[in-house]
Amino acid sequence: xxxxxxxxxxxxxxxxxxxxxxxxxxxxxxxxxxxxxxxxxxxxxxxxxxxxxxxxxxxxxxxxxxxxxxxxxxxxxxxxxxxxxxxxxxxxxxxxxxxxxxxxxxxxxxxxxxxxxxxxxxxxxxxxxxxxxxxxxxxxxxxxxxxxxxxxxxxxxxxxxxxxxxxxxxxxxxxxxxxxxxxxxxxxxxxxxxxxxxxxxxxxxxxxxxxxxxxxxxxxxxxxxxxxxxxxxxxxxxxxxxxxxxxxxxxxxxxxxxxxxxxxxxxxxxxxxxxxxxxxxxxxxxxxxxxxxxxxxxxxxxxxxxxxxxxxxxxxxxxxxxxxxxxxxxxxxxxxxxxxxxxxxxxxxxxxxxxxxxxxxxxxxxxxxxxxxxxxxxxxxxxxxxxxxxxxxxxxxxxxxxxxxxxxxxxxxxxxxxxxxxxxxxxxxxxxxxxxxxxxxxxxxxxxxxxxxxxxxxxxxxxxxxxxxxxxxxxxxxxxxxxxxxxxxxxxxxxxxxxxxxxxxxxxxxxxxxxxxxxxx
Amino acid sequence: xxxxxxxxxxxxxxxxxxxxxxxxxxxxxxxxxxxxxxxxxxxxxxxxxxxxxxxxxxxxxxxxxxxxxxxxxxxxxxxxxxxxxxxxxxxxxxxxxxxxxxxxxxxxxxxxxxxxxxxxxxxxxxxxxxxxxxxxxxxxxxxxxxxxxxxxxxxxxxxxxxxxxxxxxxxxxxxxxxxxxxxxxxxxxxxxxxxxxxxxxxxxxxxxxxxxxxxxxxxxxxxxxxxxxxxxxxxxxxxxxxxxxxxxxxxxxxxxxxxxxxxxxxxxxxxxxxxxxxxxxxxxxxxxxxxxxxxxxxxxxxxxxxxxxxxxxxxxxxxxxxxxxxxxx
Numbered sequence: 001x002x003x004x005x006x007x008x009x010x011x012x013x014x015x016x017x018x019x020x021x022x023x024x025x026x027x028x029x030x031x032x033x034x035x036x037x038x039x040x041x042x043x044x045x046x047x048x049x050x051x052x053x054x055x056x057x058x059x060x061x062x063x064x065x066x067x068x069x070x071x072x073x074x075x076x077x078x079x080x081x082x083x084x085x086x087x088x089x090x091x092x093x094x095x096x097x098x099x100x101x102x103x104x105x106x107x108x109x110x111x112x113x114x115x116x117x118x119x120x121x122x123x124x125x126x127x128x129x130x131x132x133x134x135x136x137x138x139x140x141x142x143x144x145x146x147x148x149x150x151x152x153x154x155x156x157x158x159x160x161x162x163x164x165x166x167x168x169x170x171x172x173x174x175x176x177x178x179x180x181x182x183x184x185x186x187x188x189x190x191x192x193x194x195x196x197x198x199x200x201x202x203x204x205x206x207x208x209x210x211x212x213x214x215x216x217x218x219x220x221x222x223x224x225x226x227x228x229x230x231x232x233x234x235x236x237x238x239x240x241x242x243x244x245x246x247x248x249x250x251x252x253x254x255x256x257x258x259x260x261x262x263x264x265x266x267x268x269x270x271x272x273x274x275x276x277x278x279x280x281x282x283x284x285x286x287x288x289x290x291x292x293x294x295x296x297x298x299x300x301x302x303x304x305x306x307x308x309x310x311x312x313x314x315x316x317x318x319x320x321x322x323x324x325x326x327x328x329x330x331x332x333x334x335x336x337x338x339x340x341x342x343x344x345x346x347x348x349x350x351x352x353x354x355x356x357x358x359x360x361x362x363x364x365x366x367x368x369x370x371x372x373x374x375x376x377x378x379x380x381x382x383x384x385x386x387x388x389x390x391x392x393x394x395x396x397x398x399x400x401x402x403x404x405x406x407x408x409x410x411x412x413x414x415x416x417x418x419x420x421x422x423x424x425x426x427x428x429x430x431x432x433x434x435x436x437x438x439x440x441x442x443x444x445x446x447x448x449x450x451x452x453x454x455x456x457x458x459x460x461x462x463x464x465x466x467x468x469x470x471x472x473x474x475x476x477x478x479x480x481x482x483x484x485x486x487x488x489x490x491x492x493x494x495x496x497x498x499x500x501x502x503x504x505x506x507x508x509x510x511x512x513x514x515x516x517x518x519x520x521x
Numbered sequence: 522x523x524x525x526x527x528x529x530x531x532x533x534x535x536x537x538x539x540x541x542x543x544x545x546x547x548x549x550x551x552x553x554x555x556x557x558x559x560x561x562x563x564x565x566x567x568x569x570x571x572x573x574x575x576x577x578x579x580x581x582x583x584x585x586x587x588x589x590x591x592x593x594x595x596x597x598x599x600x601x602x603x604x605x606x607x608x609x610x611x612x613x614x615x616x617x618x619x620x621x622x623x624x625x626x627x628x629x630x631x632x633x634x635x636x637x638x639x640x641x642x643x644x645x646x647x648x649x650x651x652x653x654x655x656x657x658x659x660x661x662x663x664x665x666x667x668x669x670x671x672x673x674x675x676x677x678x679x680x681x682x683x684x685x686x687x688x689x690x691x692x693x694x695x696x697x698x699x700x701x702x703x704x705x706x707x708x709x710x711x712x713x714x715x716x717x718x719x720x721x722x723x724x725x726x727x728x729x730x731x732x733x734x735x736x737x738x739x740x741x742x743x744x745x746x747x748x749x750x751x752x753x754x755x756x757x758x759x760x761x762x763x764x765x766x767x768x769x770x771x772x773x774x775x776x777x778x779x780x781x782x783x784x785x786x787x788x789x790x791x792x793x794x795x796x797x798x799x800x801x802x803x804x805x806x807x808x809x810x811x812x813x814x815x816x817x818x819x820x821x822x823x824x825x826x827x828x829x830x831x832x833x834x835x836x837x838x839x840x841x842x843x844x845x846x847x848x849x850x
Contacts, residue, residue, distance in 0.1 A: 012780055013789050064659065065831075071824040072660045076779055085660035085778060130780070409758065 001124070003027070004038055004098045005131035012142040020144060024152035031183065034098040036174035041135055043146045045173065046102070050110055051117070051136040053079055059118050063088060080133035084126050094123040101132065146246075157182040165199040165383045167191050169247055197232060197247040198312055198320075199383035200268060203373060203390035211391065212354045221324075221377055222349040222357055224369040225392055226307055227282045227479070228272035229289070233257070233306055233343075236264050242271075253292055256299050257306065260342045265334045267343070268310035268381075273302040277344045279368050282493070283481050306343045308335065309373075312381055320381040327381065361393055370478065371395040397476035399498060400515060403506050404471040405431055407453045408464050410438060417446055418453040418465065421497065423473050427488075427512040434488045434515070437475060440496030448500070472501040472509060480519045488512055490521050524600075524620055527839045529627060529651070531618075534597050538616055538627050548602065550629025551613035552577065553692060565589060567604060569612025569727065573692065576719050589614075591640065607631035608642030609796050610693030611724060617645055625649040626810065632795065633802040634663070637704065638697045638729050650812035651839065654820035655797040656775050663775060663799040669792045670701040673771060676790055677749060684745040684765050685790070688754040688772040691717050693796055695751045696724045698773050699731035701794070702749070712737045712745060714752035714761070742766040758787070775799070804828070 007027045014020050024042075028035060040046040060069055060083050069086060076082040101120070108116050121129050134140050150168065154161040159182060170191030171178050180186035206212070230245040240258050242251045251258050254271070272279040273288055284302050288294060311331040312320050319327050328348070335345055349372070351357040361372045371394035379389040402423035410419030420438040424431040441449070452471060459466035476498040483491035489512075510518075525531050529538040537544045543560035550556055550566075552573035557566075564571060564583040571586050589595055591614065595602045599621070604614035609630040616627040624647040631653065633642045656663075677685055689695040695717050702711065711734045713721055718736050725731060737750060743766050756762060757770055772788040775795030783791035798806065803825060807815055815829045815836040822838035829836035 009780070013784055013791070015787065015789070067827055068659050068824055071821070071827070072658045075658055075821065076660060076781075078781055081780060082660060085662070089662065 001096055001098050001101055001128050001131070003030075004034065004041075005125075005128045007038075008131050008134070008140065008142055009127055011144050015143075017148065020148055021152045021155065024144075024149060025156040028153065028156050031179060033174075035179065036176075037098045037102050039149065039175060040173050041140070042144060042149045044138070044140070046135065047138045048105060048136045050108075051105075051113065053137060055113055056083060056117075056133065056137070059114055059121070060086070062114070063118065080130050080137065083121075083133055084129035087121055087126070087129055090122040092122045093125065096123065102135070105132075105136070153182060162383055162386075163188065168199065169197045197234075197243045197249075198266065199247070200230060200232065200245055201310075201379075201381050201383060201390060202385040203375075203392040204385060204387055206374060206391040206393045208393075217351060217353050217357070219376055219378070220374050222351065222360065222372045222374050223309065223346045224349070224360075225371045225373045225394070226270040226272060226279060226346075227368060227370045228270040228279065228285055228307075231269060231271040231306065232312075233261065233265075233267040233269065235261050235267070250289075253288065253294060254304050255294070257304055257342050260340055261338075263334055263337055264313075264315050265311055266313040267306065267308050267331070267334070268312060269306040269308040269343070269346070271304060271306055273304050275303060277305060277307075277341075279307075281368070281481065282479075305341070307346050308343055309346045310381065323378045323380065324375055325377050357393075362395055369395070394478070397478055397498075398480070398519065400425070400434075400475050400477070401472050401501055401504060401509055402434060402475050403431060403469050403509055404449070404467060404473055405433055405469070406464050406466050407449075417450045419446060419450070421449070421473065423475060424488075425509055425512055425515055431469065432488045432512055434486075434490060434512070435475065435477070435492045435495040437473075437495045437497050440476065440498055441500075445497070445500055469506055472504045472506065474498040474501050480521055482521055490516065524623075525618070525625065525651075529839075531600065534600055536597060536600070539629065546597075547583075548616055549574070550607065550616060550627070551609055553610070553630070553690075556629065559583075563587060565595065565602070567591065567612045567614050570614070571612075573612060573720065573723065576723055577692075605643045605645055606640035608633065608636055608639060611639045611696070611727060611729065613639060615643075615645065617647065623648050625651070626812075627651045628653055628806070630655070630797060631806075632798045633805060634666070634798075636697060636796075638693070638700050638724065638731075644806065644809040647810050647812050649814040649816065650807060650810045651816045651818060652803060652806060652825070653797065654803065654817045654822050654825045656795065656799050657803060657817065657821035657823075657825040659800045659824065661775065661778055661795075661799045662801060663778075663795050664793055666697075666701055666794045667704065669773075669794050670698070670705055672790065673749070673792060674702070674705055674707060676769060676771075677747070680769060681747045683767040683769050684748050684750060685771055686750045686752055686757060686762060686765060686768045687792070688757045688770070688774070688788070689751055690774075691753045692720050694773055694794070695753075696721060696729060696731050697796065698751060698792075698794065699734065700729065703730050703732045707749075708732065709748065710735050712748055712750040714750070714756050716753055716756075717751060737764075740764075754786075807834070 007023060010023050011020055014023060056079065064086055072086050073082045124132060150164045151161055154164050167189050177189035181188050232243045234241045240261060241249055242254055242257060244250050273285045274280040288302050288304060291298065308331055311327050311334060314330045314334055319330055335343060349360050371392060374391040374393055376389045382389065402425050404421055405424045406422040407418040408420040410417055422433050422436045424433040453465055453467050456468040457465045458468055475495050477492040477495040479493040481491050483489060524533055536546045536548060538548045539550055539556040540547050541558060546563045547561040548565045549570055552570045557574050559578045559582045561583045563585040565587040568588045571588060574582055589604045591604055591606055601619040603617040605617060607613040607615045607629050609632055613629060615629055615631060618625045626645050626647040631642055635641060673685060687698055689698050699711050713734050713736060715736055721731060721734055745765050754772060762768060769789050770787055771790040771792060773792040773794040775793060775797055777783050777791030777793050813834060815834050816839045817825045818839045826836045826838055
């Protein structure tokens with residue numbers, strides 16, 4: 001347990017991705033029984049439904065004065081951390097392995113928790129207590145994604161990340177087949193692929209200067225990129241499921257789709273809402289995504305459908321090694337095999353040169369396409385983001401000039417700079433914030449703005465600095481929506497700093513009213 | 522106890538303890554900036570506190586200085602003052618005030634734990650205790666500082682191609698970290714931020730074992746690989762720290778108890794080394810003072826006041842302006 005809790009402690013405090021990977025690799029140096037427990041915890045696959053925060057409070061109130069605990073919890077703001085710190089020192093420390101501890105807890109009966117869990121906490125160090133409570137309540141929040149863990153395993157055992165990704169969703173605790181294969185003691189685990197979530201193939205943003213010069217337009221076709229969410233639909237006789245991009249099962253939220261498709265296939269597509277295959281704004285989809293179980297009214301108001309991009313399996317056959325053009329043929333076959341109003345096909349755009357394609361990119365299909373996907377016709381379906389196959393080419397952004405109002409220090413490599421900016425425009429002679437951005441600028445601009453902020457702070461609110469109204473930022477953004485959550489009544493999609501407008505004065509910045517009018521909010 | 526008000530002011534004789542603004546007579550518990558200010562007519566303090574004030578604010582930062590040794594009695598009209606070690610930093614003192622058969626102690630900042638860089642805390646019996654409560658929550662149970670410093674030494678050993686920058690308050694904590702390193706047989710030169718140099722020299726002159734140190738001056742980014750650098754916490758966030766290649770950011774502070782706080786501040790190696798009492802030391806001090814009346818100043822007052830009341834002591838918080846900031850020394 002000590003070794004694993006030290007790992008988590010280091011992971012939470014280590015900002016850099018590479019250092020995190022190194023820590024994980026070091027941990028997987030020792031492949032004893034604990035490895036499986038560690039892996040399932042790190043990838044959020046181990047949960048104890050019956051140990052609820054309220055139960056934990058009960059346990060702690062028996063050891064510590066309730067008021068003193070509540071004062072402390074208010075101050076710390078994290079249950080696991082408060083309990084681990086406030087727990088009275090005890091002389092019962094016992095070194096025990098992660099695996100035996102987890103097994104002990106799995107076997108606890110509901111009515112034993114109050115007494116037994118307390119005994120267990122007595123036997124642990126401060127850091128181990130923190131770890132155990134985090135495991136029990138789920139959601140470690142230590143800044144480690146499943147992908148980082150897989151990357152560490154791949155690097156450690158000299159396998160390709162793709163291979164791990166591919167079998168990942170077919171693996172189960174205690175992952176014996178995985179570890180044997182990693183150690184080259186067995187072949188790659190055989191997985192029943194048909195009924196599994198398959199990690200998706202992702203695209204790289206295109207570099208207009210470099211890529212277009214090197215790529216032959218005739219090798220590619222394009223499709224519109226839609227502003228919904230990427231999904232995988234699995235249709236088979238044994239059941240139908242819908243997965244989000246990271247493999248989360250969202251079937252229950254979309255019964256209108258699940259109940260209306262048939263056949264046997266695995267489809268990759270975009271989940272959208274709208275009537276007669278006419279997509280409406282992302283905000284509408286959001287209404288559906290927020291609900292675990294939608295009401296009939298909501299379904300009627302925002303019916304969902306899938307715009308199919310690709311097919312991975314058809315009638316039991318794995319199509320992923322076929323090229324895209326052939327897969328599209330199968331996709332069409334699947335589509336034509338039954339009449340439905342839930343799936344349509346993503347349109348294929350043919351073109352002979354990049355200039356011609358650009359017209360499609362900026363084509364305004366009711367605002368709703370985000371740009372284009374450019375796909376190599378000969379590409380197999382490869383999980384992850386491999387270079388050279390699929391590209392995304394986003395629409396030209398929209399722009400607005402706004403005044404820098406507040407700044408905050410950034411994270412990671414920008415940690416010592418003021419790099420997170422809140423900007424605003426005029427409303428009744430006062431400034432109202434319209435957004436926040438922390439990217440887009442050049443390193444040189446960042447230095448200039450950072451210096452300005454240090455020398456022109458007029459107010460401090462904790463980590464936030466209010467600055468003299470002087471700097472005009474040209475903000476690029478993808479789209480804009482109505483919002484009831486923000487004072488300005490608008491919310492931007494992906495705002496970023498395009499450049500500093502030295503040539504403009506703050507008086508020339510537009511008003512909120514003009515802004516809303518210009519972008520038809 | 523009615524003779525002293527919530528600002529630690531004794532109106533009767535016009536004496537303040539640790540006043541924020543310039544006053545006629547100021548008794549200064551220790552030289553940290555939130556307690557020792559510039560511009561009083563008369564400062565009453567230990568010699569070391571006065572020395573450090575002069576180093577920080579200049580020779581003329583007060584018009585008159587009255588030096589008190591620990592235990593030496595000082596009478597002002599019907600009030601008798603005695604300073605006792607507070608164990609916080611070099612020169613730090615508690616103030617015992619005796620008046621009309623009432624004994625009142627103002628602890629100032631203090632810690633009960635051992636520290637080679639200053640005289641250690643002395644428990645004093647009194648009727649009224651005015652205690653600080655920087656770490657006045659039961660979540661604060663400071664570990665052994667010697668064990669904490671080993672974390673730093675292990676990391677230095679393990680990461681020879683990196684440099685360790687330790688954030689520590691310029692006065693007191695920085696020198697304590699240096700001393701703890703020496704206690705653990707670390708003999709290399711320790712590199713310090715420019716703002717620490719004078720204070721380190723003063724500690725050395727007072728025969729405090731902080732070992733060899735040098736001001737950070739090399740322009741070579743790689744010069745500091747494998748070395749330990751000590752800087753005030755503010756410099757960690759600043760561009761100053763960009764001069765080092767491959768730094769591991771460390772911080773020596775009681776605040777490092779809470780992982781999320783350490784993470785928020787970008788600290789990779791938190792060292793829980795505090796110059797303030799933890800919860801149990803606060804309780805011990807209250808108990809041993811046998812005071813019936815406990816007033817709680819800056820920090821987390823609520824929990825401590827609650828605890829005192831629960832134990833049938835009369836207690837209330839005293840809020841002293843200007844001392845509520847977590848970032849203070």
